[in-house]
Amino acid sequence: MPDSWLDIAPDAQFGPATLPYGVFSTGDDPTTRPGVAIGDQVLELGAAARALDAPFADTVSGPDLDALLAAGRPVWDQVRAAVTAWLTDPAHEAAVRPHLVERASVTLHLPFTVADYVDFYASEHHATNVGRIFRPEQEPLTPNWKHLPIGYHGRSGTVVVSGTDIVRPTGQRKPPTEPVPVFGPSARLDIEAEVGFVVGTPSPMGERVAVDDFADHVFGVFLLNDWSSRDLQAWEYVPLGPFLGKSFATSISPWIVPVSALESARVEQPAQDPEPLPYLKGSQPWGLDLRLEVRLNGHLISNPPFSQMYWTAAQQLAHMTVNGASLRTGDVYASGTVSGPEVAQRGCFLELTWSGKEPLRLPDGTERAFLEDGDEVTITATAPGPEGTRIDFGEVTGRILPAR
Ligand SMILES: O=C(O)/C=C/C(=O)CC(=O)CC(=O)O
Ligand SMILES: [Ca+2]
Numbered sequence: 001m002p003d004s005w006l007d008i009a010p011d012a013q014f015g016p017a018t019l020p021y022g023v024f025s026t027g028d029d030p031t032t033r034p035g036v037a038i039g040d041q042v043l044e045l046g047a048a049a050r051a052l053d054a055p056f057a058d059t060v061s062g063p064d065l066d067a068l069l070a071a072g073r074p075v076w077d078q079v080r081a082a083v084t085a086w087l088t089d090p091a092h093e094a095a096v097r098p099h100l101v102e103r104a105s106v107t108l109h110l111p112f113t114v115a116d117y118v119d120f121y122a123s124e125h126h127a128t129n130v131g132r133i134f135r136p137e138q139e140p141l142t143p144n145w146k147h148l149p150i151g152y153h154g155r156s157g158t159v160v161v162s163g164t165d166i167v168r169p170t171g172q173r174k175p176p177t178e179p180v181p182v183f184g185p186s187a188r189l190d191i192e193a194e195v196g197f198v199v200g201t202p203s204p205m206g207e208r209v210a211v212d213d214f215a216d217h218v219f220g221v222f223l224l225n226d227w228s229s230r231d232l233q234a235w236e237y238v239p240l241g242p243f244l245g246k247s248f249a250t251s252i253s254p255w256i257v258p259v260s261a262l263e264s265a266r267v268e269q270p271a272q273d274p275e276p277l278p279y280l281k282g283s284q285p286w287g288l289d290l291r292l293e294v295r296l297n298g299h300l301i302s303n304p305p306f307s308q309m310y311w312t313a314a315q316q317l318a319h320m321t322v323n324g325a326s327l328r329t330g331d332v333y334a335s336g337t338v339s340g341p342e343v344a345q346r347g348c349f350l351e352l353t354w355s356g357k358e359p360l361r362l363p364d365g366t367e368r369a370f371l372e373d374g375d376e377v378t379i380t381a382t383a384p385g386p387e388g389t390r391i392d393f394g395e396v397t398g399r400i401l402p403a404r
């Protein structure tokens with residue numbers, strides 16, 4: 001991995017191995033435009049591409065990443081190779097430097113138009129814990145769980161960029177002590193630490209996408225917080241699954257890490273028993289060694305390991321299309337809550353506090369069963385990059401505002 005002429009410290013965020021894509025504006029220029037993060041700078045992609053006469057300049061000059069997403073794998077590879085060369089070959093420094101902006105000075109926006117949104121349930125540890133909590137009288141994993149990646153369709157219109165405040169949801173809930181449901185602000189507001197995937201290349205209705213075609217369709221990977229109201233959810237979810245308890249907000253990190261930045265992070269997923277049906281089998285490993293960290297008001301509360309997920313993103317894509325459902329550019333799907341086997345690896349408060357029975361004690365002396373107004377949750381992640389480098393995912397953060 002060549003170094004950048006920008007002299008980025010080895011431990012700095014967003015070294016030349018990551019080169020994630022985002023959309024930014026500045027105080028001087030409120031136009032939203034694509035950028036690439038490099039160290040503490042953002043490269044204005046369209047302006048740099050025009051200055052260097054790149055053939056893809058139009059594709060990266062729009063208000064968002066939509067055109068790049070739609071352009072497909074050969075263009076994604078061409079853009080990444082070009083940007084890598086611009087930022088690492090000193091011969092390009094004079095042409096590229098005028099198009100760098102201080103990262104601390106930019107405003108980041110939702111980077112693409114979110115088409116459909118699906119959320120999976122792929123952590124065996126999470127699904128087992130949630131099953132024990134929500135359905136104590138049953139087997140924790142439902143009989144289908146190891147045969148197919150379970151998911152549900154979510155609400156794409158409430159996917160928001162990191163930093164957006166989250167208003168506490170209001171709705172119906174039925175405390176066990178009450179004979180009828182009560183109406184009011186959620187008293188059990190939670191997070192779900194997840195990894196998101198965005199589709200670039202669409203697929204036609206009626207056709208399946210194979211597990212091995214994952215990298216032809218999926219453009220990039222990011223962090224996602226599926227805010228969840230456990231009291232609304234517990235009352236509404238039978239028999240159709242999550243609805244208003246999840247649909248009020250989903251936050252995503254602003255920097256989209258290209259799938260091709262993750263070659264060194266690919267690992268074998270945990271062994272699958274029973275063996276999945278042929279359409280869920282691929283010839284390549286698509287487990288990903290992403291190490292998540294979850295912070296509440298700055299305090300580290302969990303380290304969920306993404307490498308432990310039972311179903312991979314490639315299997316989820318194949319499953320999502322096995323019935324002939326089409327893919328659209330901008331489709332988002334999320335892994336499901338990432339939880340590992342240890343208590344300190346759980347990806348939501350429902351599990352971390354065992355439904356509020358074992359509150360977390362924070363270093364500031366306070367306790368939390370679920371989120372309070374004013375609380376801020378931040379999820380970060382890194383993954384191994386080539387030659388000992390580190391791939392950064394930046395962060396997804398959000399603060400809870402009181403119910404309206
Ligand atoms: O098992 C249930 O009834 C509910 C599970 C969840 O709330 C988790 C969910 O949204 C999927 C996930 O993030 O893993
Ligand atoms: Ca979820």
Ligand SMILES: [Mg+2]
Nearest residue numbers: 226227246249
């Ligand atoms: Mg949600």
